[in-house]
Amino acid sequence: MIERGEVAFGTTGRNHCLLHSGGRYCVTDQESAIECIDENLILRRIMPDLLELNDGLFVAVTESDLAFKERFLEGCAACHIPAHEVTVARALAMEPFLNPTILAAIQIPDGVFEPFRFCLSFLATALKNGATVRTFTEVTDFVCSDRNPTGVKIRDFRTGKTETIGGDIIVNAAGPWAGEIAAKAGVSVPEVPTAGVMVALDCRLNNMVLNRLNKPSDGDIVVPQRATSVIGTTSWKVEDPDLITIPPEHVERMISQGEKLIPTVRRVPMRAKMAVARPLIAMTGTDARELSRTFECFDHARDGVNGFVTITGGKTTTARAMAERVSDIVCQKLNHKAECRTREVPLTSYRFFFERQNVLKRRALAQLQTSDRPNIGFEERT
Amino acid sequence: MLTVPVEIFRFKPGQAQRYDTFTVEIAETAHVIDVIDTVWAKHDPTLTFRRACHHSSCGSCAVRINGAEKLPCIVRLTDVWNGRNPIRIEPLRNFPVVSDLLVEVGDFFERMSAASMTITCEAEGFLPLTVDTFAVAGVLPKTVELPDNLSRFNRFEQCIECGICMSACPTMATDNKFIGPAGLAAIYQARHKTDDPTRVKHLLGLADGEHGVWRCHSAFECTEACPQAVDPASKIMALRRELALRRLRKMFGLRI
Known part of the structure; x- marks a missing residue:
């Protein structure tokens, strides 16, 4: 696996930390909602120690939200998402900072993860099973035979060294950069990098994930995590996923929408704000907010290029399912018969990712002159 | 928009270390991580650094800003830039530098593995969590009830394993095998999550070892630098108290 930065350096690192129950999409995007609840249940099994599992509430703030309630409950039932209504009094007892004027509340099995450790756990497990992970390494070009990629040229940013590695099949899993990578192989991917802004508060105002009981829209969800609550999000198309400038009005919109769910939001200082591009799959004539959050795997044999597959779209919650889908396709193309086991195998500790690197590096470092390394010891303190 | 000079520590294996100065155009409301991101995206893609969550939950981006250990994702540009001199960004101390x-x-x-640090813990029965919320925002803690299907609310531990305390700790510079503030705080947490005597003995044994709590010089730099209010120094002192009390009781033949 080749990654341009550290693990979770791109989109996944900066997501909203929401372990989706699927409730958010159960009316407007049921394919995505079913993917989410299925994966939610799998992730609870394979990474139980890495999740905050406090459920979530969808709350009606306005009459229009209330009118959505029946469709929401029908959507949950259609997508096998366990959902039940709780009384307003009970919701306020569970979430005392919730807007006291809410009209209805429905509890669903949302959860929260921490994206860095989420990714590290998967990669630590892969390392333990024989994978090689090259971080801080960029794919600069493809090596092709006719039009078919047979390898990639890479550059390690830590050392400046370049090399070429061969592959029977090359999988493009570069998220919103998938189009850029595909272009190097001479094909295109129907993808729309779509950014969203999130605002993290300086304290935690909710235990459960709080959502507006309506179609997904800007600032309609407050995800609590560790000692903060994170309000999200907006949705607009961007050209360059490397550097996204946060429009100040989006930050204000997060606060003004967030305070409809939790009025205290405006009184609490902001801890951080961030934006990142989602790799959504393009559909003609569709607004960024309405694009499906499902994922797709493109075998570029359809473009006359063999040995090159792109997996894109999706959400962090469905990352494992995306890997399963693309692995199945790779196995099929290589005539390799193997069952994907990632639904069942509990993940290795995320710390193993660095500990393993440490063991290997200790061996390599023993061969280096220690004088080559800079000294950043205590004596330098100013 | 501001025009901000930034001086960044650079090192690649086989090359001499140096500082590169960049001038970035950036919004006044930016955080320091945005400055580093801009240098990487617009000026030099070979700059290596860690980042992930951008809201102090992952701990990956820790560096020194103008000499002090910080998470650049939660430090506002205007809090560290005096309007003239470059902002200096350097790697953490007391860790080997890999690159930049x-x-x-x-x-x-x-x-941290040896110290048995778990990621999730049982949540307190109230919100909000931060102690100074009332002072800053006038928000008082409120008690919470549990949903019917949950036996407890849980949440991630405060410690994000950012390494800031290890960098700020003067003892680390004199004993590179010192377990360190984060590890000792984790031992304290693990010790208070168990009543199993074998486990308690193991954890206290770690803390009592050659590179454990007695190595600490009580500088309290870790607590000062910690961005998550873990307060490792007070946990080290609490472990010392427990160990000392156990020795005293043993000396007088009392039950430990």
Whole structure:
């Protein structure tokens, strides 16, 4: 696996930390909602120690939200998402900072993860099973035979060294950069990098994930995590996923929408704000907010290029399912018969990712002159 | 928009270390991580650094800003820039430098594993969590009830394993095998999650070892630098108190 930065350096690192129950999409995007609840249940099994599992509430703030309630409950039932209504009094007892004027509340099995450790756990497990992970390494070009990629040229940013590695099949899993990578192989991917802004508060105002009981829209969800609550999000198309400038009005919109769910939001200082591009799959004539959050795997044999597959779209919650889908396709193309086991195998500790690197590096470092390394010891303190 | 000079520590294996100065155009409301991101995206893609969550939950981006250990994702540009001199960004101390701002964290994570630090813990029965919320925003804590299907609310531990305390700790510079503030705080947490005598003995044994709590010089730099209010120094002192009390009781033949 080749990654341009550290693990979770791109989109996944900066997501909203929401372990989706699927409730958010159960009316407007049921394919995505079913993917989410299925994966939610799998992730609870394979990474139980890495999740905050406090459920979530969808709350009606306005009459229009209330009118959505029946469709929401029908959507949950259609997508096998366990959902039940709780009384307003009970919701306020569970979430005392919730807007006291809410009209209805429905509890669903949302959860929260921490994206860095989420990714590290998967990669630590892969390392333990024989994978090689090259971080801080960029794919600069493809090596092709006719039009078919047979390898990639890479550059390690830590050392400046370049090399070429061969592959029977090359999988493009570069998220919103998938189009850029595909272009190097001479094909295109129907993808729309779509950014969203999130605002993290300086304290935690909710235990459960709080959502507006309506179609997904800007600032309609407050995800609590560790000692903060994170309000999200907006949705607009961007050209360059490397550097996204946060429009100040989006930050204000997060606060003004967030305070409809939790009025205290405006009184609490902001801890951080961030934006990142989602790799959504393009559909003609569709607004960024309405694009499906499902994922797709493109075998570029359809473009006359063999040995090159792109997996894109999706959400962090469905990352494992995306890997399963693309692995199945790779196995099929290589005539390799193997069952994907990632639904069942509990993940290795995320710390193993660095500990393993440490063991290997200790061996390599023993061969280096220690004088080559800079000294950043205590004596330098100013 | 501001025009901000930034001076960044650079190192690649086989090359001499140096500082590169960049001038970035950036919004006044930016955080320091946005400055580093801009240098990488617009000026020099070979700059290596860690980043992930951008809201102080992952701990990956820790560096020194103008000499002090910080998480650049929660430090506002205007809080560290005086309007003239470059902002200096350097890697954490007491970790081997791999490249630029990137440090080797394998040893650190091995220590955190040895200290049995878990990621989730039982939540308190109230919100909000931060102690100074009332002082800053006038928000008082409120008690919470549990949903019917949950036996407890849980949440991630405060410690994000950012390594800031290890960098700020003067003892680390004199004993590179010192378990360190984060590890000792983790031992304290693990010790208070168990009543099993064998487990307690193991954890206290770690804390009482050659590179444990007695190595600490009581500088309290860790608590000062910690961005998550873990307060490792007070946990080290609490472990010392427990160990001292156990020795005294043993000396007088009392039950430990």
